[in-house]
Amino acid sequence: MTVPTRLDRQFRDAAARAGLLDTAYDVIESELGPLLAAVTDHGLARISFDPEPERELELLARLAGPRVLRSPRALDETRRELDAYFAGRRTAFDLELDLRGLPAFTLRVLGELAKVPYGQTATYGELAERAGNPRASRAVGTVMNRNRIPIVLPCHRIVGTSGELVGYGGGLPRKERLLRLEGAIL
């Protein structure tokens, strides 16, 4: 038997409202295709370009616990801010982030990454230097590659020494589109 949409939606709302979820997620439509976004009671924990549910849900369950449920209402604020960003009406995010469990160096790098302004770029080496370890540009590359919250933590703004895009977890075309949206490249 199929559960009527209204009833299904009611349960998902009630579960989030009652604070019973470790993680609530939803799939958000965007310029770059569907994004899976997930929040915990600590904040935004995940944005994925590859919303292939099964693997993502397992990952979310490992991060914060097995009570993972799609619950669109819980993602209202995230959706609003992302929509405004993609419409060019927002240049910074006001979302709390859940970065629990990440090692100290990663947190330092992500902290510096968050300061790279909209529409500008920095190199891997510069970011390594700002995080207090100028020789760690390769490690910075790894941190960018494993960034759980792309777009909001703007790893797309980190480029090679001569401005080449180098790589992106979501694929280079997406990195290029984000930089174009922000006017960082033409």
Place this chain on the structure above:
Amino acid sequence: MMTAVAAIPPFETFYAEHAGEVLGMLRRRLGRERADDAFQETFLRALRAYGRLEHGAHLRAWVLTIASRVAIDARRRAGEPTGQLPDVPHTDGRPAYEELAFLTDTLPPKERAAVVLRYGYDLDYDQIAAALGSSEDAARQAASSGVRRLRRRIA
């Protein structure tokens, strides 16, 4: 080598797998209108307990048991008969099931599930069979061999 323990799936996966069947069961027992409230209550109860589960085995039987409980509660609140569940106290001197429940912890899983569903929750054998994914005969056998095993242990 360690025995593989059934992993607890993300709640979404569990919900997607069993929501339809739970709703069907509740509609049969409560009617379409009341089934909606009972459906939400069932999965909210499941969600409250989900973080404390120790393994992901028998999740189907587990959620059907919760749904059955919710349906019984709803009928009781409405002053309706609750099916096979006797509401009278145990005047025949038999101990209440709650007093024996802890003993079932030592039974093999299938027998334990059958005994708990039959005597703890007063499910019929066809419902127990559905919950365990076995035949009615097998459910009946599991319950009775579970009870025999308990008797031997108590004796």
